[in-house]
Amino acid sequence: MTGAGRAFGPRRFCFLAVVLTNCAFTAPAFSELLVYEPFDYPAGSALLGKTGGIGFTTPWESRTPAAIPGASTVQSGSLTYSTLPISGNSVLMSGMNGSEQIFRSHVNVEGADGTQTWISFIGQRLGAATTATNPYPRGVNVSFYNTEGFAVHGREQFAIGNSSGAATNDWAFIGHGQVANIVPSVNPPVPFGGAPPAFFVVRIDHHGPPNVDGPGNNDDIYVFINPSLAGEPTAASANAQRLGTEANTFDYSGLDYLRPFIGNTSGASPYGELLWDELRIGTTWGDAIGGSSTPILPGDTDGDGNPGEFPDDFEPIRANFRKAVALRNEGDLVPDGVVDFNDFRQWKTAHLAAGGSMAGIDLFASVPEPATLCTAAIASLLIALANARQTRQS
Numbered sequence: 289m290t291g292a293g294r295a296f297g298p299r300r301f302c303f304l305a306v307v308l309t310n311c312a313f314t315a316p317a318f319s320e321l322l323v324y325e326p327f328d329y330p331a332g333s334a335l336l337g338k339t340g341g342i343g344f345t346t347p348w349e350s351r352t353p354a355a356i357p358g359a360s361t362v363q364s365g366s367l368t369y370s371t372l373p374i375s376g377n378s379v380l381m382s383g384m385n386g387s388e389q390i391f392r393s394h395v396n397v398e399g400a401d402g403t404q405t406w407i408s409f410i411g412q413r414l415g416a417a418t419t420a421t422n423p424y425p426r427g428v429n430v431s432f433y434n435t436e437g438f439a440v441h442g443r444e445q446f447a448i449g450n451s452s453g454a455a456t457n458d459w460a461f462i463g464h465g466q467v468a469n470i471v472p473s474v475n476p477p478v479p480f481g482g483a484p485p486a487f488f489v490v491r492i493d494h495h496g497p498p499n500v501d502g503p504g505n506n507d508d509i510y511v512f513i514n515p516s517l518a519g520e521p522t523a524a525s526a527n528a529q530r531l532g533t534e535a536n537t538f539d540y541s542g543l544d545y546l547r548p549f550i551g552n553t554s555g556a557s558p559y560g561e562l563l564w565d566e567l568r569i570g571t572t573w574g575d576a577i578g579g580s581s582t583p584i585l586p587g588d589t590d591g592d593g594n595p596g597e598f599p600d601d602f603e604p605i606r607a608n609f610r611k612a613v614a615l616r617n618e619g620d621l622v623p624d625g626v627v628d629f630n631d632f633r634q635w636k637t638a639h640l641a642a643g644g645s646m647a648g649i650d651l652f653a654s655v656p657e658p659a660t661l662c663t664a665a666i667a668s669l670l671i672a673l674a675n676a677r678q679t680r681q682s
Contacts, residue, residue, distance in 0.1 A: 328376030331364035373578035378565035399541025426551030428560035498541035506532030587638025596638030
């Protein structure tokens with residue numbers, strides 16, 4: 289065998305196999321964290337109209353006919369719990385001047401059969417003190433909706449908090465926003481008011497097709513309050529639960545909208561207030577406790593903590609430029625539902641700050657993706673192999 293014939297022996301084919309293997313794993317792995325709101329806005333500013341966070345499709349909006357002055361205000365500093373990763377500030381919502389019903393839409397959390405949805409946030413019920421004749425204050429809760437899949441129950445799937453007229457003054461799970469479906473916290477019960485803030489984790493086990501209420505399709509839901517972050521909690525340790533086999537249970541899939549409700553003064557019931565922070569929605573326990581999340585950095589589309597990378601952070605912006613998108617990893621760095629020059633400028637600032645150069649970078653030119661580069665490398669190897677065989681045969 290000549291030297292040319294040995295050029296593509298076993299070692300060369302092993303090299304080709306390595307190239308193929310590396311190509312199979314070069315696609316970036318995105319976190320399963322679907323929605324994250326750290327309230328990273330200027331302290332003292334109104335929450336209404338803010339557009340930060342991950343996974344949202346609209347700004348914070350108000351359900352009331354007119355915005356209530358001072359109803360939802362950003363507070364300096366994050367709320368904390370154990371080793372939970374935090375960022376940004378927090379927000380105080382008050383019913384002092386009328387019931388506050390601010391809301392925000394987010395990406396659809398499908399809830400397919402056999403999957404889980406995990407939700408977490410830190411919250412503290414504040415507000416006027418209760419009285420001996422009225423021990424249970426006005427409702428304060430965070431509600432989660434499916435605005436497309438259901439035509440019944442007002443499409444409110446469930447809430448965490450408490451309702452006006454509840455029989456106990458503890459944090460609770462509220463099925464479809466109805467007092468009759470309240471499951472108060474136990475093991476132990478967690479008082480509705482007082483300090484410090486509590487950490488809430490909700491686990492939904494989805495059964496049956498999404499958006500179908502009925503036997504065999506209703507989901508199991510578990511609420512954990514102040515769980516240890518050392519490991520995933522068991523169902524038996526839940527402070528509140530409602531199994532799909534019980535009465536008044538439902539399908540909790542297709543979540544796409546959330547709305548805190550803060551009740552105003554009503555008769556002898558004093559208005560409520562909610563201080564809350566660090567809202568997360570994902571598909572794993574790790575998502576709920578921040579294990580899948582990294583700090584949100586300007587110019588970082590792939591969420592790896594390295595902003596301004598080329599082509600990693602740049603390519604989603606180029607590929608989706610002037611397109612309507614819903615996610616940060618699609619290039620929407622300035623969350624307004626479209627990829628535009630605002631997103632490009634944010635990436636460019638981070639790219640230059642990291643020592644990068646704009647030489648040769650064209651927003652309107654095609655940038656080879658990792659898969660394309662791998663294909664080109666493989667093609668080159670195969671051409672070389674063919675040429676070597678021809679040389680050996682001649």
